[in-house]
Amino acid sequence: MQRNAKEILRRYLAERGLKITRQRYIILEAFIELGRHLHVDEFYPILRAKYPKIGHATVYRSLKLFAESGIAREIRFGDGLTRYELVTEVRHNHLLCTACGTITEFESAGLGQLEASIVKDYGFKIQSLQIELRGVCSQCLESAPGALARDTGYQLAEL
Ligand SMILES: [Zn+2]
Ligand SMILES: [Zn+2]
Structure with missing residues (x-):
């Protein structure tokens, strides 16, 4: 492309x-x-x-x-x-760091499997699949582990 x-x-x-x-x-x-x-x-x-x-x-x-x-x-x-x-x-999805704003791309074979099982189980043709995961990147966790890890835990608990 x-x-x-x-x-x-x-x-x-x-x-x-x-x-x-x-x-x-x-x-x-x-x-x-x-x-x-x-x-x-x-x-x-x-x-x-x-x-x-x-x-x-x-x-x-x-x-x-x-x-x-x-x-x-x-x-x-x-x-x-x-x-x-x-x-x-190459299809990819995104990890968003809520502390520094960094966007990291990731690929996961698991998403391909999920897509295949949806098609199989529901006969649903997927046209787009975009996943954005919000959290704290490893660099931010290293620079201020305590505070950021606590924030992450709180957000996860809220979900
Ligand atoms: Zn970060
Ligand atoms: Zn991207």
């Missing part, structure tokens, strides 16, 4: 009588390189440092366009922000 992203975008735009502008191309290249859980306000300063002429609105619209064309996916983690990541062949 990463290699095809430019071609998919080019075709998507061509069908609508549009072309990849130089700015869109630059934004796409940077997005492919960074590619993970990017919010426009994180992405824009990175781009602007290199290409001062690129505007915030252009970056914002480009990310939306990437999602519409299918090369990117919008993800929302419940903090009110829309993040974008490149769609890749």
